[in-house]
Amino acid sequence: MQNLSNFTTADLSCGPSRLALRRAAKIGTVAMAGALFLAAFAGCSRAPNPDVWATVNGHPIMQSEVDKYYQNKVNSMQQQPTADEAAMLKLEILHQQIGEEVIRQQAEKLHLVATDAEVDAKIAQLKAPYTEQQFNQQLKAKGLTLEDIRRDYWMNMTTEKVLNKEIESKINITDADVANFYNLHQADFNLIEPQYHLAQIVVTPIPAQQIGNLQNSKASNDADARKKVQGLHNKLETGADFATLAANYSEDPNTNSSGGDMGFLHESQLKSDPEVYAAITKLQPGQITPVLTITQGPSKQPVAYIIFKLIAIEPAGQHPLSDPRVQQMIRQQLHDSRSRLLQSAYNEVLRDQARVVNYYAEDILKNAH
Numbered sequence: 230m231q232n233l234s235n236f237t238t239a240d241l242s243c244g245p246s247r248l249a250l251r252r253a254a255k256i257g258t259v260a261m262a263g264a265l266f267l268a269a270f271a272g273c274s275r276a277p278n279p280d281v282w283a284t285v286n287g288h289p290i291m292q293s294e295v296d297k298y299y300q301n302k303v304n305s306m307q308q309q310p311t312a313d314e315a316a317m318l319k320l321e322i323l324h325q326q327i328g329e330e331v332i333r334q335q336a337e338k339l340h341l342v343a344t345d346a347e348v349d350a351k352i353a354q355l356k357a358p359y360t361e362q363q364f365n366q367q368l369k370a371k372g373l374t375l376e377d378i379r380r381d382y383w384m385n386m387t388t389e390k391v392l393n394k395e396i397e398s399k400i401n402i403t404d405a406d407v408a409n410f411y412n413l414h415q416a417d418f419n420l421i422e423p424q425y426h427l428a429q430i431v432v433t434p435i436p437a438q439q440i441g442n443l444q445n446s447k448a449s450n451d452a453d454a455r456k457k458v459q460g461l462h463n464k465l466e467t468g469a470d471f472a473t474l475a476a477n478y479s480e481d482p483n484t485n486s487s488g489g490d491m492g493f494l495h496e497s498q499l500k501s502d503p504e505v506y507a508a509i510t511k512l513q514p515g516q517i518t519p520v521l522t523i524t525q526g527p528s529k530q531p532v533a534y535i536i537f538k539l540i541a542i543e544p545a546g547q548h549p550l551s552d553p554r555v556q557q558m559i560r561q562q563l564h565d566s567r568s569r570l571l572q573s574a575y576n577e578v579l580r581d582q583a584r585v586v587n588y589y590a591e592d593i594l595k596n597a598h
Contacts, residue, residue, distance in 0.1 A: 290327065295319050327580075435532060
């Protein structure tokens, strides 16, 4: 489930969706200088409608579509961009939109577009944690409409369908591939110290602009923070799912979207906080710590209350290829690497085959002085 409170106009299909930004290769990202070069020597005349900033096989991409995402992006910045920075950002946004339009047109050719029923199901999941009023308030706060969200989901799901058919279905990682990778990278599987796979739920008494959890839950003061974190700990002790509580209530925007997962931490990292290290080393995988108070400065002012969960421990030493976890990690890494390569090549080919005119890039060069 996606987190509505994190939605921006970057999530719109008419702008670069979060999926598109995470996997820029999927929509053929190239250097902006290349976009300017192509625009300069394409010999295209300016579109009769000045609101048309680009076309893909004759399909227009409008200035308003770029402006909506641009304004949302600027609103999150600490300072306003310079004129050149603003133009560069708009050029990047437009480039992403062109890439999405190329994918959209390919999806129609392959009959792989997402259906209304599929989009409706995703929207229902998104709305589930909220009342109708809360959901509408979230949309309004982000300057979005329900139709914007629907377009975003439609584009993301359509892109996934195309890539699954054209790329993912053709990737085959063999046992020989895994063995060759291991032989070339054996040192990477020789841990010089133990590593701890942890997850966390964080509650802070400090006001924050970004929370990111599904319930938009934030403690307002120290007493509220203590009450909230103790309540969460009580739920965990009675069998509540750690990842679900972290996604809904943890106040750390870096980990709550992944259910509090922190990945693997080296033992030396944990030892930097003796209290945390002592609490974690008492655990067996699957167990949680008591509520730990994190303080700051000579006054020992509380800045966070944290519950850690130990997921797994990787001991020091050489991990053999026969270890199923090693094999799975290598297989996943090889798959992801090959997928990125093929996606990048695929989208470059699609762009080569498309008739793309970037009028905004032309105007930048024309007005350079």
